[in-house]
Amino acid sequence: MKKLFFPLITFPLLLLTACNNQATTSDHGAIDMEMKLKGDSTRYGLACDGCSDSIIVFLPNEGGDPIKFDIVTAMRNGMVYGTPKIGDELAILPNPIDPLEAVMVINLEQMKGTWTFQVLPKLKPNPTKTDEQIMAEMSDSMKKALFIPREYGFTLKSYNQASPVGYIMKANSLEDESPVEYPKVTVYTSWHIYNGRLYIYKDTVDEQGNRIPQDSVGFDSGSMRYLSNDSMAALFGKKVMQYHRKLNALEANKRAQEAERKAAIKDTTKK
Template sequence: MKKTVIFVMAAILAIGCGGSKKANFSEDLEAEEELDAYRDSTIYGFCTDKSTGDILQIITDAGDTLNINVANARENGDIKGGYNKGDEMAVVANGDSTIALLVINKTALLGNWVMPNPIDGSSETGISIRRSGSVEGIDQNAIIYKSWRIYNGKLQITSTREDGVDVDETFIYSIKRITPDSLVIQDAEETFEYSRQKEVVEEELGIELDNGDDDFMM
């Protein structure tokens, strides 16, 4: 009798363990799928002098040289800020990285961007986007800006409010337009239209203010 009981208990334990493994596998698969949605698929690199109107050649941060066709992106208005030799680029491409779906000129994003103060319109307010990934507010005393980046083709800006509660918030924007004089970004609720602050000294920002045309520049 004892042997029978032991055999039955072993069988139950074996079934239980098998079910646990199956459940864990399912949970792991779901977690992996969720992670895929948050992985950054953007290609980062620098534009080379071999680029043309339809081909953007970049040397990626990993050291690879890619020739990416941008004809469709240009036709769809999805080249944000143009490109020129030495510009830092962010590209969302197809699976084999040969066709661009979205091109963002990170260099063209750099600078001081302002708009009329939405409270009374008597002054200008805005953001200063720096090459180091840092960002500062312009006449925004209630907000402390911390960092910016391009992630999956979106502009992410992290900040916190100066209200005694040290909690970071990350805001995600679609980039609608970048030109030498304007930056238009959009979140789920609002569109923000900025103008470049003219009096900013180029050397302080490490950029050239004639950069960022939506047309190819060489």
């Protein structure tokens, strides 16, 4: 165990040392932290000491000495997403004409985490009543009990892994009898930056449990619009999705899960 423990502790230190030791002319070696897809012009690496509002000092994953990228135009165009700090993983899209100028910068370290948006249930179709009639017949307490917001979204993890947010553990079997229903939770399994765009890949198994071929796996792709410590926005199709950071998937739907638990207790008491 001691032989394994030592490299795990020293590896991050070696990366930061490589960033800080800019005077050396030796090859720092490859730091292959993220898998690069074929055809992707984005460069991946670490932010080093010396970054400012006009320059990013960047240690590329493929190895070599740190590179200074001019980000003046990217800053002016609002294409620097997140705030790079020493040791943060970055994705930089270089200018095809000037390889030392960054067209876009994304702080991958800040992107990692749980991001959610709020959803509300909708009334199920009723063959005999309109939505207006159903709502008019509901008491305020019933509406409050039924229309509980949930947080949907995803958790972006290291090594391009992702997981869905939005599932609630069913505490009883009455959900099918409820007059409302929530949107289906989209299952995400992985993510990538590809030429400056965010790709989030969906479930690799279909509803029958069969493996979906890799080239047939669905995905959502969007262009970044904003990124900070607690907020993120991306344009998917014609809609800008705004996300808020949560501690984790369980914490995101803590209120909804508690409501489900109380409903189950109430149902048990009635029986």
